Structure formats: C-alpha cells, structure tokens
Amino acid sequence: MSNPADLSLPGIANLHSHAFQRAMAGLAEHRTHPQDSFWTWRELMYRFAARMDPDTTYAVASQLYAEMLEAGYTTVCEFHYVHHQPDGRPYDDPAAMSRALAAAARDTGIRLTLLPVLYMTGGFEGEPLSPRQQRFGHDVDGFLRLLELLRRLQDDMLRVGCAFHSLRAVPEEAMRRVLEALPQDAPVHLHIAEQVPEVEASLAVRGERPVQWLLRRFAVDRRWTLVHATHLDADEVRGIAASGATVAICPTTEANLGDGLFPLRDYLDAGGRWGIGSDSHVSVSPVEELRWLEYGQRLASLRRNVAASGAEPRVGRALLAGVAASAPDASGFADTAGDRLLLDGRAPQLAGAGAGDLAERWLFAGNRPLVRETRVGGRLRVADGRHVDAEAIAARYGVAMAKLLRD
Ligand SMILES: [Zn+2]
Numbered sequence: 001m002s003n004p005a006d007l008s009l010p011g012i013a014n015l016h017s018h019a020f021q022r023a024m025a026g027l028a029e030h031r032t033h034p035q036d037s038f039w040t041w042r043e044l045m046y047r048f049a050a051r052m053d054p055d056t057t058y059a060v061a062s063q064l065y066a067e068m069l070e071a072g073y074t075t076v077c078e079f080h081y082v083h084h085q086p087d088g089r090p091y092d093d094p095a096a097m098s099r100a101l102a103a104a105a106r107d108t109g110i111r112l113t114l115l116p117v118l119y120m121t122g123g124f125e126g127e128p129l130s131p132r133q134q135r136f137g138h139d140v141d142g143f144l145r146l147l148e149l150l151r152r153l154q155d156d157m158l159r160v161g162c163a164f165h166s167l168r169a170v171p172e173e174a175m176r177r178v179l180e181a182l183p184q185d186a187p188v189h190l191h192i193a194e195q196v197p198e199v200e201a202s203l204a205v206r207g208e209r210p211v212q213w214l215l216r217r218f219a220v221d222r223r224w225t226l227v228h229a230t231h232l233d234a235d236e237v238r239g240i241a242a243s244g245a246t247v248a249i250c251p252t253t254e255a256n257l258g259d260g261l262f263p264l265r266d267y268l269d270a271g272g273r274w275g276i277g278s279d280s281h282v283s284v285s286p287v288e289e290l291r292w293l294e295y296g297q298r299l300a301s302l303r304r305n306v307a308a309s310g311a312e313p314r315v316g317r318a319l320l321a322g323v324a325a326s327a328p329d330a331s332g333f334a335d336t337a338g339d340r341l342l343l344d345g346r347a348p349q350l351a352g353a354g355a356g357d358l359a360e361r362w363l364f365a366g367n368r369p370l371v372r373e374t375r376v377g378g379r380l381r382v383a384d385g386r387h388v389d390a391e392a393i394a395a396r397y398g399v400a401m402a403k404l405l406r407d
Contacts (some may be wrong), residue, residue: 006102006353006354006355006358007342007343007344007345007350007353007358008340008341008342008343009072009320009340009341009343009358009362010013010176010320010324010336010339010340010341010357011072011073011074011075011336011339011340011341011374011375011376012072012073012075012276012286012320012323012341013073013074013075013076013077013275013285013323013326013327013330013331013333013336013386014068014073014075014076014276014277014278014286015077015189015225015227015246015248015275015276015277015326015327015330015331016077016079016189016225016227016248016250016277016278017056017077017078017079017083017278017279017281018078018079018080018279018281019060019061019064019074019078019080019104019281020048020052020056020060020061020246021045021047021048021279021281022060022061022063022064022067022281022284023048023050023052023056023060023400023401024045024258024280025280025281025282027044027048027341028041028044028045028281030232032044032135032346033103034342035132037196037257037258038194038195038257038258038259039208041257042241042274043160043200045280046132046133046174047132048404049082049085049135049136050132050135051087051313051404052063052082052097052102052301052404054091054096054099055081055100055241055400056099056400056403056404057097057100057101057104058101058103058104059079059396059397059399059400060397060400060401060404061100061104061105062104062107062108062393062396062397063396063397064104064281065104065105065108065153065392065393066108066387066389066390066393067284067387068110068278068284069108069110069374069376069381069382069387070371070374070382070385070386070387070390071284071285071286071287071369071371072285072341072371072374073110073278073286073287074110074111074286074339074341074374074375075110075111075112075113075327075331075333075334075336075339075378076105076110076111076112076113077113077115077161077187077189077225077277077330077331078101078105078112078113078114078115078119079115079117079133079163079189079191079227080097080098080101080114080115080116080163081119081136081163081165082097082135082136083097083098083117083135083136083137083138083146084097084134084135084136084137085135085346086135087134087135088134088135090142091274092147093134094136094142094146094149095149095150096116098116098146098150099153101114102114102150102153102158102163105158106157106158107389108381108387108389108393109157109379109381110375110376110380110381111157111158111159111331111333111336111339111376111377112157112158112159113159113160113161113187113330113331113332113333114150114158114159114160114161115147115157115160115161115162115163115187115189116147116150116160116162116163116284117136117142117163117165118138118143118162118163118165118170118174118178119133119136119137119138119165119169119170120137120138120139120170120171120174121168121169121373122155122168122169123172123201124150124167124168124201124202124205124206125169125202125205126171129314131241133381138164140174140177140178143178144177144178144181147160147162147178147182151183151186157376157377159186159187159331159332159333160186161186161187161332162178162182162186162187162188162189162360163188163189163190164188164189164190165190165191166190166191166192166197166198166331167190167192167202167210167213167214168201170190170275171391172217175218184223185332186223186332187223187224187329187330187331187332188223188224188225188227188329188384189224189225189226189227189248189330190224190225190226190227190230190253191227192210192211192214192226192227193209193210193211193226193227193228193229193230193231193232193236194227194228194230194231194254194257195230195231195259196231196260198231199231199263209231209233209236209367210238210305211232211236211239211240211298212230212233212235212236213227214226215239215240215243220240220243220245221243221244221245221346222245222246222329223250223329224243224245224246225245225246225247225275225326225329225330226240226245226246226247226248227247227248227250227251227277227279228247228248228249228254228259228262229247229249229262230254230259230260230261230262231260231406232262232263232267234266237263237266237267237270237272238270240267240272241270241271241272241273242270242271243278243327244273245273246269246273246274246275246326246329246330247262247272247273247274247275248274248275248276248277248330249262249264249274249275249276249277249293250277250278250279250280250287250289251276251280251288251289251292251296252278252279252282252283252288252289252291252292253277253279253280253281253282253292254279255292256280256282257323261296261297261300262296264293264297264306264307265297265301265306265307268307268309273325273329274322274323274326275294275321275322275323275326275327275330276289276290276323278287279320280348285369287362287363287369287370288321290316290319290320290323290363291363291364292371293307293319294306294307294315294319294363306323307319314356314359314360314361315360315363315364316358316359316360316361316364317359317360317373319359320365321358332364338374338375338376338377338378339376339377340374341371341373341374342371342372342373342374342397343358343362343370343371343372343373344370344371344372344385344390347368347370349361349366349368349370350362350365352368369385370385371385372385
C-alpha cells in the first residue's frame with residue numbers, strides 16, 4: 001500500500017470560467033452553417049445566455065463548481081458578463097447575478113475570484129451592443145458602482161477583480177477610467193486575440209494587432225491575465241512574457257471552437273507565465289486541459305514533452321509548476337496552502353506511484369478520474385471522488401436544466 005501522503009498534490013486554479021455555459025455543453029455540436037465557427041457558436045451561446053436568471057445561474061454554477069472540485073480545481077476565476085435582465089434592464093438588486101455565483105461558490109466550497117465584466121460596444125469602431133448583448137452592458141459609472149458593491153462581499157474565499165470583455169467591447173478611455181479607480185490588489189482579466197478575424201479587425205481599425213496595441217498603451221504587469229492570446233507574432237510573445245502577465249490558455253474550449261494553438265514553446269522560452277481555464281466547460285478537468293495543452297503542441301511540432309525543459313525534464317511536473325506559479329497573481333489568492341488533492345491510491349493507474357512520477361501518472365494515464373479527496377482551506381469538499389453535497393446539487397441542476405431547455 002502506498003502512503004497516502006505520497007499521493008497528495010496542490011489544488012489547481014481554474015483561471016477562466018463562464019459558469020452558465022456549462023448548461024449548453026454538448027448542445028452546439030451540430031452543423032448550423034457550412035462554415036461553422038466561433039461566430040456561429042456565439043449565436044447559440046447568446047440564445048442560451050438570454051434564458052439564465054439568478055436561480056438557474058445558482059443551480060448551474062453549483063453543479064459546475066462541484067464538478068470542478070471533484071476534478072481537482074480549488075479556485076475558479078469567473079469571467080461574469082450576464083449582469084442584467086434579458087431586456088437589458090438591471091435587476092432590482094443590480095448584483096443579483098453576481099451574488100448567485102458567489103452563493104454557488106460559497107455553498108460548494110470553491111475559492112471564487114469574481115471578475116465582473118465591462119462590456120460596452122459591439123466592435124472596434126464603437127458599434128452599439130446588439131439586442132442580445134444588452135444584458136451584458138454597463139456604462140463606466142454603473143460598472144464602478146457594481147465593483148464597489150461586490151468588493152464589500154470579499155472574504156478569505158472570495159476575491160473581486162475586474163474584467164474587460166475584450167478590446168472590441170471596451171473603448172480605451174473606459175479602460176483607463178476603470179483602471180484608475182481599481183484598487184491595486186485587484187486582478188484584471190480580458191479576452192484577447194482568440195480569433196483571426198479579431199486580429200484582422202484590430203489591424204484594420206487601429207493599425208495594430210490586439211496584444212501589440214494593449215502592450216503599447218497600458219502598463220500591463222503581473223496583475224493582468226490575458227485570456228487565450230492564441231494569435232501572436234514573435235514580438236507579442238516576448239512582450240507578454242516580459243510584462244509578467246499571465247496567459248490563461250483554455251485548450252479544450254479553444255479546440256472545440258476552432259480557435260487555434262497557443263505558441264507555448266516560444267512563450268516558455270521567453271519566460272512567460274501561464275495557467276489554464278475550462279472556459280465554456282466542454283470539459284471540466286485540469287487533467288484534460290493540461291494533457292491537451294501538451295498534446296496540441298506535440299501534434300503541431302512533431303516532438304514530445306514540449307512543456308518540459310532542461311530545468312524540469314518531467315512534463316507533468318513542469319505543467320503543474322506552471323499553473324501553480326501564476327495562480328496567486330491571476331486569482332488574487334496568495335495563501336492556498338490548505339488547498340490539496342489526494343489521488344486514489346486504489347487506482348491501478350497509480351500502482352507504485354510516488355512523488356517522482358505522480359504528476360505524469362495523473363495527467364497521462366487514461367480517463368478514470370483519480371481525485372479521491374479535495375480540501376479547500378483545509379476543509380473536506382470531495383470525499384471518495386464525490387462532492388459532499390453532490391446529490392442535492394445534481395437534483396437542483398436537473399430542475400434548472402429542464403426549465404432552461406423548455407423555455
Ligand atoms: Zn471566455
């Protein structure tokens with residue numbers, strides 16, 4: 001028998017989540033257009049976003065966060081933009097949707113970095129939001145009021161940062177005003193350079209690529225997380241790495257949406273910091289994100305062990321070290337020593353495993369979930385592979401899904 005202490009690993013931070021999209025996982029895998037793409041998927045996503053309310057958001061996020069804990073995530077950064085009622089009017093409590101997410105995190109026991117998203121325009125030229133985007137929108141003053149309200153909820157399990165949806169959706173002046181008002185300890189996240197048409201539109205309107213534009217105009221540093229950053233030129237790769245910012249790579253979603261492959265090896269060679277996110281939740285598993293991050297690189301480069309280096313030749317350990325190094329800045333949680341996973345010593349995949357090969361055995365030995373226990377802040381949240389409230393959470397999720405699919 002192995003000593004259980006040998007099968008313990010730090011919890012993983014999930015740097016990018018849109019909780020409501022968990023409810024549409026698997027529902028967009030049919031052809032709607034001869035050239036299906038991110039942009040046709042987005043139409044379906046908008047229809048789904050229109051159905052969410054605070055109750056269904058709570059039920060869906062609770063199921064999602066319980067699954068995250070079962071899979072080994074102990075922190076989630078929630079990039080939250082569905083703020084208002086479907087017609088765009090604020091709820092009586094303008095933070096009702098944010099509070100639903102905070103309640104789901106508190107009740108399941110995952111650490112939450114809530115990132116309310118500023119979303120103002122429908123394109124680089126300041127186009128107005130479309131009817132379906134109305135419930136995402138704020139002006140700067142309204143957004144700052146929401147931030148202020150949410151920051152009062154912070155405690156040792158909840159951090160409040162801020163997010164800009166993308167450079168398409170937030171004018172430069174609005175970004176500056178928010179950053180001036182934002183406390184220095186708040187993480188800042190934004191989607192950037194996920195799709196080639198976004199890079200082309202930025203070049204056409206601003207004469208610069210999105211990352212190039214951002215790095216020249218803003219003091220991007222360790223508090224920033226750039227989500228996706230898929231399409232980069234060599235200067236942008238070096239520029240992000242030198243800034244100290246984190247790139248949140250979301251391999252299963254980027255594959256699902258046909259985004260492209262992040263230039264991982266060049267970025268690591270430049271000393272870049274990175275983490276992973278499950279984003280649209282077509283998969284809720286750090287194993288799958290990290291495995292496909294590495295496998296994508298192998299398929300493209302015709303090499304093996306791409307994320308490994310001279311200093312850390314073991315690829316699993318190199319991957320886990322990468323996600324651990326960026327988590328405090330990207331999430332705002334500095335002390336997560338009590339966030340631990342215990343892998344299942346009874347699993348054949350781990351027979352004879354020890355500290356020397358545990359990371360590789362976890363990440364590269366099949367699909368049976370191997371997390372047996374998850375503790376967050378020392379508290380047991382997953383026992384014998386199941387969230388301690390799994391049944392009640394799943395029952396509530398089933399009711400919410402019936403409602404969402406009926407409406
Ligand atoms: Zn996203």
